[in-house]
Amino acid sequence: MTQLSSTLWQYYQQSIFLLTQPFSPHSSFAIVTAFNPMGENLSSCQNLLYDRRLQAEIDTMKVPYRSVIGASPDLQHMEKSWALFCDIQSGLELGREFNQLAIYYVDNGRLLLLPCLCSEDSIELGDFSAKAQLVSELPELEF
Template identity: 55%
Template sequence: MNNSIDSLWHHYSETRFLLTQSLSCQLSFAIISAHNPLGTLLTPCQNRLLDRQLQSEIEKLHRPYRALVGAAADLTHMEKSWAVFIDRELAVELGRRFNQNAIYYVEQGRLSLLPCIAARDELKLGSFTERVKLVTELPELNG
């Protein structure tokens, strides 16, 4: 994957989400990953370590959260992520702590791409549910 910010932003804007259960779009929540900081592809082992660190930080917030996978539309690239029921500001700060260019945020069923480190404007992406695929279990990630 070309990691220029323009290319990454385009890929981020096309992301789909794999979930094992529906999430209420009546609630606001962030979607955050710790994988591949600053768009740099890491090994599966490095990504798993960062993911465990992110989950630990999320648990300290004492807010509901759920695992999910953010994926390219063709499923050629997938990243373990977390839906976290926190406000936008805290979500962006958490994304920054894990060196993420951006995070997603869902409000009233509408998905937005929020910059954390990338010098970009918020990008409104439309309906969250149109990007969701319910699966019986999340895929094992090797990258």
């Protein structure tokens, strides 16, 4: 693993999630982004294009989904993401397709960080509800 992805892995463990509605504590879903593939900071326009491609791909999966924002605890870094109600394998495949180092998966309220294109081990991060923040509307990310 490179130093960059090792550092990012540490950041991923600290992420919080902004959402406009609570999820059922018994639901299972993947949280996937298309932003900044392979951990490289892209321009807003590039991220928007990847995000549109990801949403189109999710549409073809015929699964329920919702928009969420994955963010650093201080909200200085935010990435548009999608919570999709699918199995772990489908979430991982989607993450790999969009060159993501990792995805999150929530299983019965427990938040997991799962590697896609890095060599780290999966890690449980505790209760998803502790990492979720309800907001009246998702912040506009600049594009």
